[in-house]
Amino acid sequence: MSGVRVLVGTRKGAFVLKSDGKRERWDVSGPHFAGWEIYHLKGSPADPDRLYASQSTGWFGQLIQRSDDGGETWEPVGNEFGYEGTPGTHTWYDGTPHPWEFARVWHLEPSLNDPDTVYAGVEDAALFRSTNGGKEWQELSGLRGHDSAPSWAPGAGGMCLHSIILDPDQPGRMFAAISAAGVFRSDDEGQTWRPVNHGLKSEGIPDPDAEVGHCVHHIAMHPSRPSVLYMQKHWDVMRSGDSGESWQEVSGNLPTDFGFPIDIHAHEPDTVYVVPIKSDSQHFPPEGKLRVYRSRTGGNEWEPLTNGLPQSNCYVNVLRDAMAVDSLDSCGVYFGTTGGQVYVSADAGDSWAPIVRDLPAVLAVEVQTLS
Amino acid sequence: MIRVVLPAHLRTLARVDGEVELDVAGQVTQRLVLDALEARYPMLCGTIRDRRTGQRRAFVRFFACEQDLSHEQPDTPLPDAVSSGAEPFLIVGAMAGG
Numbered sequence: 102m103s104g105v106r107v108l109v110g111t112r113k114g115a116f117v118l119k120s121d122g123k124r125e126r127w128d129v130s131g132p133h134f135a136g137w138e139i140y141h142l143k144g145s146p147a148d149p150d151r152l153y154a155s156q157s158t159g160w161f162g163q164l165i166q167r168s169d170d171g172g173e174t175w176e177p178v179g180n181e182f183g184y185e186g187t188p189g190t191h192t193w194y195d196g197t198p199h200p201w202e203f204a205r206v207w208h209l210e211p212s213l214n215d216p217d218t219v220y221a222g223v224e225d226a227a228l229f230r231s232t233n234g235g236k237e238w239q240e241l242s243g244l245r246g247h248d249s250a251p252s253w254a255p256g257a258g259g260m261c262l263h264s265i266i267l268d269p270d271q272p273g274r275m276f277a278a279i280s281a282a283g284v285f286r287s288d289d290e291g292q293t294w295r296p297v298n299h300g301l302k303s304e305g306i307p308d309p310d311a312e313v314g315h316c317v318h319h320i321a322m323h324p325s326r327p328s329v330l331y332m333q334k335h336w337d338v339m340r341s342g343d344s345g346e347s348w349q350e351v352s353g354n355l356p357t358d359f360g361f362p363i364d365i366h367a368h369e370p371d372t373v374y375v376v377p378i379k380s381d382s383q384h385f386p387p388e389g390k391l392r393v394y395r396s397r398t399g400g401n402e403w404e405p406l407t408n409g410l411p412q413s414n415c416y417v418n419v420l421r422d423a424m425a426v427d428s429l430d431s432c433g434v435y436f437g438t439t440g441g442q443v444y445v446s447a448d449a450g451d452s453w454a455p456i457v458r459d460l461p462a463v464l465a466v467e468v469q470t471l472s
Numbered sequence: 473m474i475r476v477v478l479p480a481h482l483r484t485l486a487r488v489d490g491e492v493e494l495d496v497a498g499q500v501t502q503r504l505v506l507d508a509l510e511a512r513y514p515m516l517c518g519t520i521r522d523r524r525t526g527q528r529r530a531f532v533r534f535f536a537c538e539q540d541l542s543h544e545q546p547d548t549p550l551p552d553a554v555s556s557g558a559e560p561f562l563i564v565g566a567m568a569g570g
Binding site for chain 1: 479481482484485515517518519520523524529531532565566568
């Protein structure tokens with residue numbers, strides 16, 4: 102029987118939420134790694150029992166955990182993330198050069214085909230790859246070696262590489278997004294990279310349409326149409342129809358185009374979800390109403406989805422990696438909040454219900470659709 | 473026999489209860505104790521000191537015999553009471569964060 106496994110990373114541990122295809126009754130396990138920050142965890146598309154988790158604290162640093170049984174048991178694997186060569190400097194908040202320093206792993210992206218290959222996006226921004234199940238990590242230093250890297254500067258949350266997308270149609274093509282540098286694309290398995298930010302406009306930087314320097318919050322791709330990308334930027338929701346070569350704004354009638362997550366319906370590549378947030382100085386929903394907005398037209402025309410979501414006195418945020426979709430016939434949409442709620446919609450956003458209400462602040466939500 | 477007390481998070485990570493007992497040959501130093509600890513429990517590598525530089529992590533402290541030894545050089549001999557096993561070597565998560 103089909104079902105789903107929802108992997109939730111929080112400020113104080115990881116939780117695994119399981120249900121059958123109806124997505125009405127849930128089994129909740131956790132906290133795993135209690136007391137540690139779990140920035141992200143994700144399952145291998147090639148082996149759903151293989152999971153990877155990023156575990157860290159300011160006290161004891163970074164660990165990577167691996168499960169080979171769908172999250173029942175975990176083993177720590179490699180945690181040595183050494184920058185290749187002499188790390189050099191990037192630009193600090195005050196404009197001065199600042200040495201590259203590893204802080205944590207923000208995102209783990211397992212290979213589409215090989216359970217032992219997994220990519221890690223880290224702060225300070227760099228991309229690492231393991232080909233032995235997380236035991237050892239090598240930097241794909243061509244990204245940080247790009248000519249623009251010394252000019253990269255951190256966003257408010259640190260200079261993080263937070264989004265990694267692997268193109269299912271063109272082996273070797275991958276995208277990485279960095280706050281606050283922008284989107285980069287590789288067509289040679291991560292050896293060389295170039296920025297793909299044409300069309301982005303950011304008023305918060307000296308040159309609004311600079312090639313590099315944009316605070317991209319998240320990007321998403323639909324596997325059936327990998328040339329189309331969607332982006333939630335610091336401000337603006339954007340769409341690219343040509344693998345990032347150019348971007349057009351599709352914020353349309355959104356009440357605010359600031360936000361963090363963005364995701365796409367599993368079966369409708371033009372159906373997109375965002376969670377508008379009031380502003381960069383007030384990280385909560387406008388009017389205290391938690392609303393997911395859905396576009397069925399690839400952006401520009403958006404409708405609020407409110408059924409089952411709090412419509413008064415709600416001042417939570419939804420972080421960039423805290424939204425996901427399943428691929429059951431009726432697409433499920435999931436998101437977690439900084440208030441500790443994880444919501445599910447089993448009908449593509451028409452109605453919502455909380456799976457859990459009182460977890461620690463949610464950092465990441467991923468979903469596995471199980472056969 | 474050297475007795476080491478780990479903070480709760482690292483006891484969980486290493487899957488140990490209570491104190492850890494380690495054999496360290498020769499003059500007992502902080503470096504040799506940590507080397508032996510990480511050899512026995514490799515999952516602790518990087519959690520107490522930086523894997524490349526060997527520097528103590530900022531929010532980790534080393535106590536023994538009611539003294540803060542955090543700022544001692546790694547090769548400074550530890551107190552005799554630690555070397556003899558009379559007193560434990562305490563690895564502590566610093567009080568930080570409110």
